Amino acid sequence: MIRLDNISKQAGHQILFIDASMGIQKGEKAGLVGPNGAGKTTLFRMIAGQERPDDGQVVIDAGMTIGYFSQDVGEMSGQSAVAAVMDGAGPLSALLAEMGTLEAAMVDPDQADDMDALIARYGDVQGQFEELDGYALEGRAREVLAGLSFSQERMDGDVGLLSGGWKMRVALARILLMRPDGMLLDEPSNHLDLESLIWLEAFLKNYDGALLMTSHDREFMNRIVGKVVEIDGGSLITYSGNYDFYEQQRALGEKQRQAQFERQQAMLAKEIKFIERFKARASHAAQVQSRVKKLDKIERVEPPRRRQTVQFEFRPAPRSGDDVVGFRGIHKRYGSQSIYAGFDLQVRRKERWCVLGVNGAGKSTLLKLAAGADAPDDGAVVVGSSVKMGYFAQHSMELLDGDETIFESLEASFPQAGQGPLRALAGCFGFSGDDVEKRCRVLSGGEKARLVMAKMLFDPPNLLVLDEPTNHLDMATKEMLVAALAEFEGTMLFVSHDRHFLAALSNRVLELTPDGIHQYAGGYTEYVARTGQEAPGLHPGG
Missing domain, CATH: 3.40.50.300 (P-loop containing nucleotide triphosphate hydrolases)
Known part of the structure; x- marks a missing residue:
């Protein structure tokens, strides 16, 4: 259904993928995971056809429709939220817009002379709209928006007046209403309240196409996906099971690789010690040579890449009253x-x-x-x-303050704290090394x-x-x-x-x-x- 075959991709100086492969079949629901900047959005864009791999190929079944929800919501205004959602449904939205224009014209006294033509055209447009089951579509659009916590008033109001978070919901509703063969959802759980989240969970469980999604919501991911694709150092590694199972398997794999690495290091140390000890003795020359050759041929085991996990510890707070x-x-x-x-x-x-x-x-x-x-x-x-x-x-x-760096912002709040504790604090919250020099505005x-x-x-x-x-x-x-x-x-x-x-x-x-x-x-x-x-x-x- 969706396949990535040996793709490679570089963004600027960063290599995102090297000979990476994965596949998703109809009916499969997969979670995409990896650290920030690993290339999750780039992978979505390649499947959606918005970017091309430098090497390898992205294969999508012929005739397959793909809906891609990203955090980058385009400009929306001048129409109702319902109309904006129905826009995703192709020709129906154009017919709906024309019906709106004709309805306005029919009550405009200045256009009374053209009334017969307007009514005739309205009949044609309305006929086409009914043929395409347009009235049912509006009902479905309202159902999806209601699931995402829109009130009737908000559905019919100008989408341009909505906050960023509500516009995100409109963009998400468009993809859900489309019910494409494949859905790519980049952080659909952001900006949703608990009720919308649970509704979306039920919707996606009943969806029968291919789904690939990212989410920072562990529970949401656990309940929907049956497979996890991890971006790890340029490769794509597929695990079957939900997010919790992936974490267990990943930890187990790391433990095994660490043990393998340590065993090999011990063996190498022993061999090097022998070579060092006997390299000057003619009587051991043949043995030394054979061990040097053996060492050259050994494929070195890489230590597992450690994910940085930092803990934050509270300093004791003053006790409050009861x-x-x-x-x-x-x-x-x-x-x-x-x-x-x-x-x-x-x-x-x-x-x-x-x-x-x-x-x-x-x-x-x-x-x-x-x-x-x-x-x-x-x-x-x-x-x-x-x-x-x-x-x-x-x-x-x-x-x-947009002009301050992260470090300056911390220092302004805690002038007495000193460099060490503030850098440690920044590290706990994911700002390590040069990150602390970033300005707040970016x-x-x-x-x-x-x-x-x-x-x-x-x-x-x-x-x-x-x-x-x-x-x-x-x-x-x-x-x-x-x-x-x-x-x-x-x-x-x-x-x-x-x-x-x-x-x-x-x-x-x-x-x-x-x-x-x-x-x-x-x-x-x-x-x-x-x-x-x-x-x-x-x-x-x-």
């Missing part, structure tokens, strides 16, 4: 919409509350109120004694998030208020963050769509639903077991 933050009779509205009416909650020391709720339920609002970034219309937020707060929100990344979303996180955790707070902290983070940084936060001694209030993060770190759940606010003792895993759903508003199998 009552950390209290919400007393909170009322909050935005325009005509009431978000909270008489809300009460007491967060105590060492509690880790994850906040769940559909879009617009008030999750981010609650975190803003806790952090003092917003004020209630009525009621009070009471922060307890000795509470030192760290607040991470998506806008935190916009507050970085950083990717993931790099900015890591820098903000590093600043927040270095001088440790005892209350962490985190709004989607794992957006933009790669798998390795996420694992590091989960491991670090598991050791954190303080209190947490957070929103996340990453189920691994939710399950690993929460010990309380606050569920915001239209029929009220529910509190659950026990973390996310217990919440799922008790309610039979992974997110509010979703029912098992729904």
